[in-house]
Amino acid sequence: MKRGWQDIQTEALRRIQSREWPPGGLIPNEAELARELGCARATVNRALRALAEDGWLERRRRAGTRVALSPQRRAQMSVPIxxxxxxxxxxxxxxxxxxxxxxxxxxxxxxxxxxxxxxxxxxxxxxxxxxxxxxxxxxxxxxxxxxxxxxxxxxxxxxxxxxxxxxxxxxxxxxxxxxxxxxxxxxxxxxxxxxxxxxxxxxxxxxxxxxxxx
Amino acid sequence: MKRGWQDIQTEALRRIQSREWPPGGLIPNEAELARELGCARATVNRALRALAEDGWLERRRRAGTRVALSPQRRAQMSVPIxxxxxxxxxxxxxxxxxxxxxxxxxxxxxxxxxxxxxxxxxxxxxxxxxxxxxxxxxxxxxxxxxxxxxxxxxxxxxxxxxxxxxxxxxxxxxxxxxxxxxxxxxxxxxxxxxxxxxxxxxxxxxxxxxxxxx
DNA sequence: GATCTGAATATGTCTATACATAATTACAAA
DNA sequence: TTTGTAATTATGTATAGACATATTCAGATC
Known part of the structure; x- marks a missing residue:
């Protein structure tokens, strides 16, 4: 059983990259994952939210969470000084x-x-x-x-x-x-x-x- | 009194931009802000964490949270398809x-x-x-x-x-x-x-x- | 003075619970 | 069939409380 949200995030990312969760596919809901991974739903939420911010997942209320079709990771640069x-x-x-x-x-x-x-x-x-x-x-x-x-x-x-x-x-x-x-x-x-x-x-x-x- | 974490974030950003919290300055700690703004510490945490991710604040355990000296906001672009x-x-x-x-x-x-x-x-x-x-x-x-x-x-x-x-x-x-x-x-x-x-x-x-x- | 040690403290995180909100689905009425 | 409405459901968020962890600070020791 995983512990911190970063571990949950790592595990989720592994499933995405290994195509255990295929692109475009619906992933289990937060409550289910929380049960499976042995943590609170809030912890799963934190992990999945971070992945969504990085472009790996797309989340919509009621509709659930799916793996982004084109995992456009965002590139960052700081405004140059x-x-x-x-x-x-x-x-x-x-x-x-x-x-x-x-x-x-x-x-x-x-x-x-x-x-x-x-x-x-x-x-x-x-x-x-x-x-x-x-x-x-x-x-x-x-x-x-x-x-x-x-x-x-x-x-x-x-x-x-x-x-x-x-x-x-x-x-x-x-x-x-x-x-x-x-x-x-x-x-x-x-x-x-x-x-x-x-x-x-x-x-x-x-x-x-x-x-x-x- | 503010409600959601986004409101807390807006209020904090206002104080930064108005220099009520000057660059490099230490801001009140989470517990204090929570009391002042009438919400839970977790809510303040969410707001300040987001601001830190955007480069407005620098946070360190025990040392507290200070306004970034050069508020380098990060520019984002998606990897082009x-x-x-x-x-x-x-x-x-x-x-x-x-x-x-x-x-x-x-x-x-x-x-x-x-x-x-x-x-x-x-x-x-x-x-x-x-x-x-x-x-x-x-x-x-x-x-x-x-x-x-x-x-x-x-x-x-x-x-x-x-x-x-x-x-x-x-x-x-x-x-x-x-x-x-x-x-x-x-x-x-x-x-x-x-x-x-x-x-x-x-x-x-x-x-x-x-x-x-x- | 220099160095180690433990107390104090602010942020970091997890938990359980509750309610809010958006979106879908099912069903009823027109 | 179309339209309106209510139930359902997954995510979004707020909360209090607890403990973890990194750092700083004050003393104690050398």
Missing amino acids: LRQEVEGLGKAYSHRVISRKIKGGLLHLEGLHFADKAPFAAEQRQVNLSEVPQMADVDLDQISANEWLVQNAPFDRGTLEYAAEPASGFDTKHLECAPAAPLMVLRRETFSETAMVTAVRMSYAPGHAVRLVI | LRQEVEGLGKAYSHRVISRKIKGGLLHLEGLHFADKAPFAAEQRQVNLSEVPQMADVDLDQISANEWLVQNAPFDRGTLEYAAEPASGFDTKHLECAPAAPLMVLRRETFSETAMVTAVRMSYAPGHAVRLVI
Whole structure:
């Protein structure tokens, strides 16, 4: 007899992967499993709920629990903070502001991020000053806009999109790469409850890859 | 007084975002919150655990719960199944096998995926036949290798990596794009407990973007 | 001062029980 | 047949109480 919910989860996952519980198939209900495995229903619930969150199972009230047809496990990545990304590579992080101007309530920023003094990424950003007025006074030589915003402007929703783009003139100049070289470009917009907080285009130096954990 | 754990979660998130609980700060313990909010400790636990999983809080036994210093929310994406990706765009999915040969226990595949008859992605794949011997008999005109493997070869671990690369000769030919055009390339390897199951290089037609949900 | 030891404490988890909620099913009425 | 309604059922959630476990902290010992 298993004990903790993690053991129950392991056992359930084994049955899924061994096809004892085939894809699309209905599995025994919680009460039954609890009896079979010798634990409380709440424990089974905890285990199955976790598996459902990971995409292995699909659960519906009254209809029961079935094994997901295409076990789409979800890949996760954390919203990148460049400093951590660079330091995670064992390199020294630094950054430089290229330009900074305010126009129509928006702060327009251009900046460059370095890993061991080699250009790592170039950033073009707009910040909505009516959402984060303090941003106007931040010394961006001390802390990068990215970092300051992540720590000081919690957001509710956002979009995040990677694309492969040819290096623009801006990229070519600052990342020291060939014109139209294939670059990984990240676009991100974040919103508070009421309005857009910041929008960024971040172009990474050639060779950058986005790794996800499954 | 709040009721469900989701309400507790909402209230806690409000306090975090309003900086009533500042970043790095210790928050009241579960028992205290339960008393304050008029619910059982288990309910508070559920709410705070969920927030910790989302990266808002850091919890340690005895030490208590504190607000994460850099609230790195995690972005999620599901491991892409091309059919679903294409159909999600409201287009008709189809695919074609370009080549198929077996060499040294490995099945080498090249294939092409279409959205409404326009090339969507080109695939180069190796499958370890000693891990999934049935794969040798699958009619790949009926079901794509991707799809078959996802449904029939559950894996334990894997790597997934996106990069921007110049179109190779293979890409140029099959995706109908300019030579060395910037393409989004996905590399994925999946492993069973014991060995590599499959390795893929998937190059997407120009303009493809990877969107993540925050 | 340095190190070990045990008490204290916050989170982690399990249990039994109860009720809530969604969805299906069965059945009755139109 | 269609439509409305009530019973059924599996999951979802809340609760109190108990014990487990990891860490910290305060003393005691060296």
